[in-house]
Amino acid sequence: MPTGCINNLNEYAFFTLKALFNMKPLQFTGFIIAATVIILLLSKVPLQAQVTLSATGSGSAYDLIDSKGFGNENPDCGHTSFGPHVTQAFDNALGKYVFVFHSHADADDDRCTNEDRVRMEIKGGSGSPADMQHTQGQTAYYRWKFKLDAGFIPSSRFTHIFQIKAIEGDAGAPLITITPRAGNPQKIQIIHSSGEGSGSLGTVKEADLAPFKGNWVEAYVKYKSSNGSAGTFEITLTRVSDGAVLLSYTNNSLDMWREGADYNRGKWGVYRGKAVVLRDEQVRFNDFCITESSASLCPSDIGGNPGQTINLSPQHDAYVRDGTNAAITHGTTDAANLITKVAPTGQLNNNRETYLTFDLSSLSGNITGATLKVFGRTESTSDANVGVGAYAVSNTTWTESAITWNNKPASASSAITTATVTDATGRYYNWNITSYIQSEIAAGRTKISLVLKNQQETSGRLLWSSKETGSNAPQLTITTSSSLAAARKETDEVIIPTTITSGLNSFPNPFRENSTITFTLEKPAYTHLAVFDIAGKQVALLVNGLLQPGNHKAIFNANRLSPGIYTLKLLYNGKIITRKMLKN
Known part of the structure; x- marks a missing residue:
């Protein structure tokens, strides 16, 4: 609607309101009609717009992406057995569903057109809303999140996880890329190219890749699509967990337009040249926001409960030894060391x-993840790949200055989980104890105790760092969220996935302490299996990760939970199936 029309409507509304107090009943009826017309007309005025895209956990990821106006370039045509190369999965750190972009080093290619590279990207394009097509002179604002796996390996050729590309004209090389780079150390680079003409700046900013790996990062980009010195570009990459800025760069005078282009657009995903170093990767993305109006329409949620990570140090830690040493308090006589051995x-x-x-x-808040991390190694090079179990201990009153083999508290008969100590090189080993911590919190307990036990005989000892060593001390890493997106409302429709052939079963049901959960998958996918109490609070996380096809089993340990009705929820490729469980 023209601006003049808006001004006239505002004036009309003002004089109508002014006369309201002198109206007779019939006149008042006329006023109501006029006011309604004004509201309807004003509702047609174009407002500032933005395009947003976040995973929901429902339906096909491709359908959700398409519904927001994003196109996609995928390798499905050449790797049909895997299925869609973008799926949805619940993410513990963010406490909500996210997109998982799958990239396979050997089985994938670039849309069945280029065999020397692999591509899985989503993008703006001809079918996108206007706010995703940035014509000459327009300023665009982007914000999104991404997470590279802790073991992510960049290609020795090229790897792009974000591109700004021109449409038509000189549209070969991207104007800007975010590029993880192989090397020692590995880097993440911001690269600029002006295309066929002069003015390319190449790598304008780089940082070590290590702080990015295994962490959610929020990316903010602002740029003006203009020729020569009239173009601008700004980027900030911020770690979500603690708000640390890992990389930032601003240039208010660089070429951000290509000869003959129709518009610029963004591309997000995994695009890399094939090389022998590559492995299959799963890169996570979420919370895309794009606008040409104002950065305020795509605000940051860091500090607004995107998910919090807390590292707890042990109150007490000590090892115990049997036989003639069974009465020694090693927590005081050898405080700097922790040791396990069979x-x-x-x-x-x-x-x-x-x-x-x-x-x-x-x-x-809600516990969405819990990982015990202890720094250790084998003492003897002859010992390798030693399994170490983390066991629950109900007694939490022991102290490191008094515990001995003779008085050590009893532990559970089976391990919560195990980790494998590979060799004599010291490193942190992780035990995922999320389900156990959730059940303890749900039962009202605020202190937990664990014991580490080797699962096999070794010629030498396994040596671990204690809290007294200062560096590389044990820690319990907890992720929390004030609201758990995994707990869908009970009023939501329950859709039974066609890819779960034998459904979801628990035995025994009713049960007293433990129940065995079974289900079968036809193809690999990210799977989330959790248990909720009658109030909808998650009390146990049983599975959260990529599972292969076949039969699967999980144990729900509820011996510390109150009797009552619990809901078992299995989420697979965005679909959900539930079962009720009764604890006597």
């Missing part, structure tokens, strides 16, 4: 176990 037959007085306690009273 001695071979014939070795006396040589078994060791390590105990730890953590105080959870400072935690708030």
Whole structure:
């Protein structure tokens, strides 16, 4: 609507309101009609717009992406057995569903047109809203999140996870890329190209890749699509967990337009040249926002509860030793060390176990992840790939200055989970104990105790760093969220996925302490299996990751939960199936 019309409507509304107090009943009826017309007309006025895209956990990821006006370039045509190369999965760190972009080093290609590279990208294009097509002179604002796997390996050729590209004209090389780069150390680079003409700046900013790997990062980009010195570009990459700025760059005078172009657009995903170093990757994306109006329409949510990570140090940690050493308090006599060992037959007085306690009273919100991290190694190079179990200990009153083999508290009969110590090189090993921590919090307990036990005999010891060492101390990493997106409302429609052939079953049901959960998948995909109480609060996370086709089993340990009705929820490729469980 023309601006003059808006002004006239505003004036009309003002004089109508002014006369309201002198109206007779019939006149008042006329006023109501006029006011309604004004509201309807004003509702047609174009407002500032933005395009947003976030995973929902429902339906096909491709359908959701398409519904927002994004196109996609995928390798599905050449790798049909895998299915869609973008799926949805629940993410513990963010506490909500996210998009998972799958990129396979060997089986994928570039849309069945280029065999020397692999591409899985979403993009703006001809079918996109106007706010995703940036014509000459327009300023665009982008914000989104991405997460590279902790073991992510960049190609020795090229790897792009974001591009700004021209449409038509000199549209070969992208104007801007975010490029993880192979090397020692690995880097992440911001690269600029002016295309066929002069003025390319190449790498304008780089940072070490290590702080990006395994962490959610929020990206903010602002740029003006103009020729020569009239173009601008700004980028900030911020770690979500603590708000640390990992990379920032601003240039208010660079070429951001290509000869003969119709418009610029963004591209997000995984695009890399094939090389022997590559592995299959799963890069996560979410919370896309694009606008040409104002950065305020795509605000940051860092600090607004995107998910919080808390690292807890142990209150007490100590090892105990059997035999003639069974009365020694190693927590005081050897405080700097933690040791585990199952001695071979014939070795006396040589078994060791390590105990730890953590105080959870400072935690708030929903627990979405819990990982025990302990720095350790094998003592002997002859020992390799040693399994170490983390066991629950109900007694949390022991102290490192008093615990011995003789008085050590009893542990559960089976491990919560295990980790494999590979060799004599010191590194952190992780035990995912999310389900156990959730059940303890749900039961009202604010302190937990664990014991580490080797699962096999070794000739040497396994040596671990204690909290007294200062560096590389044990820690319990907790991720929390004030609202859990995994817990869909009970009023939501329950859709049984066609890819779950035998449904979802639990046995026994009703049960007293433990129940075994079984289900079968026809093809690989990210799978989320959790248990919720009658109030809708998650009390256990049983599965959260990529599963292969076949039969799967999980154990729900509810011995510390109150009797009552619980809901088991299995989410697979955005679909959900639920089952009720009764604990006696």
